[in-house]
Amino acid sequence: MGYGKGKGKVRDEFLDYCISRVDPEDRGSLRQNLLPLSRLLATRLRYKDGFLRKMGIEMDQEGWTDLGQVLALDDFSRWTSMDVREVVQEAPKAPLFAACVAGILAGYVVLRRWWWSRKLPPGSMGWPLLGETLSYVSGQEEFIAARLLKYGGTFKSNVLFVPTVFLAVTESNAKLIHSKRDLGWPAHFKKVMGETSVPMVNDPLHKRLRNTSTRAFTNQQLDLYLPVLHKLSAKYLKEWAAQGTSEPRDVYFQIKKYAFECGQAVILGSAVTESELDHFMHLFDTAIAGLGCVLPVDLPGFPFHTCMSARRQLGQECQKVIQRRREALQASPQPTCMLDAMLGSEEGTSDHELQDFCVSMTFAGHDTTLASIHTTLRWLKQCPELAAGLRAEVDEIWDGSAPITRGLLESIPKTRAFIQEVWRKTPPVSPIVRNLAEDQEVDGFVVPKGWNLSYYPARQFSKADDWDEFRPSRHLDEEGQFIDSTHEATLFESFGGGSRMCIGYKFARDEMLTFLMVFLKHYDMSLASSTHTPFPFNFYRLEGSFCERARTEGGA
């Protein structure tokens, strides 16, 4: 019997033979000892030197020999159970076991790498761990467009510490990414945002929570929010204009507070007081900083602990509001805010889920609109002729004091087209991402389970004509009616798509339109500078000051 041949057979023969040689009462324990040993060694055993010499078996320098030699020995049949036990005791079980496992694992890793490297799209994975993250965060659009061009379409990279395949901009790839449902956020994101928050969870929890949350975004609910948005736009713009100075200043925090209050008033209701609002904003900002913690350890002394303490407090504050809204709904069942719509849900949403709803909607809705308002004002100031056209459109349909209604928002197609062009040209969130729950074939490549797929109709790869031109009229038809491109996935992907599409996109549009109507009707801004900030939200940060429109244009 040759060395290395018929290992299974050799093993079985050896085992059976040994067993047949020992006392019947010893057989159970001998089998127990021999089985793992023979499985691991297959055809090789290590013998005590003296024993092997006595048997006349040759060894290599390290004291190994061939089991075939042992079985071929004539006098093997004369081995006693003691001889067999000696063999068993001398066999080096543990080191060999470890060596075998390590060898198998190393082989597996090498083979898997080799196999995937043949199937993966082209591209560079960058530095170990860091990948190409730095180039990515310094300009996602440029990063993606440059590589789509270089690799002729779909390419791989490693960004934000996750191996990622960026998809070529095609209808089929847009469909593919929209058909995927899973997001692969780091575990600490979930702690910060809430274990039951819609943007963090995957199916089946995602499906249930998302279904319940859509109650807050029905057309009927959205109409309820318009007076709140109108009131807050009027209040803040008036305040900013009153503070107006000839000295330009960073308007980021002014606009942030406006966007935050709009979110809170619509999510939690107008019962939130001014001091509660400031407290909420502080807690919220401290908690959200946890997303960027490199060491997400929730123990005293770690920065993440401070963030999580704020997050726990935020949950408690939300709970107080939930209680208040419950009582208010008992007195008058008419819903006034998103939380009311959730409380009216028949599907039994727990208080914990309600708290996470409030936090996650604030997160998803407030920085995105904050970024959009900055960028809209920047484009307005860049394009004075377009701005004049929009003012004329608003002047024509609104006296500046009547309530802003759905009807009014729908009669300003140029303004709607303007906002859509702002979102096409400078999308606040980009690109959209899904995590793969199983291996996926894409454009003839295979992307392994656990990787991210990313899709973004960047620059010249967008299907927009003259993609670099800021031209709102592209969103108007021949009769001047607004063309909604929200679902045109090769042109416009600012709100994503499929079962994870932005749940608040209609509300975001209402907020932008309401703000813009009040601004265009009554106010103006002198812009000193605008600085492009690509990450984490893509927008232009502004320096300037607000003033009443009459001062620059001689009256509206």
Ligand code: HEM
């Ligand atoms: C200009 C404003 C906004 C932009 C550009 C924006 C953009 C996005 C994008 C790109 C996504 C991911 C979509 C996908 O992966 O397919 C998303 C998801 C989401 N957005 Fe928005 N969003 C905005 C405003 C809002 C507002 C105001 C709310 C709520 C009040 C909101 C709530 C959400 C939620 C809950 C998700 C997660 C949906 C899910 O995972 O099922 N967003 N948003």
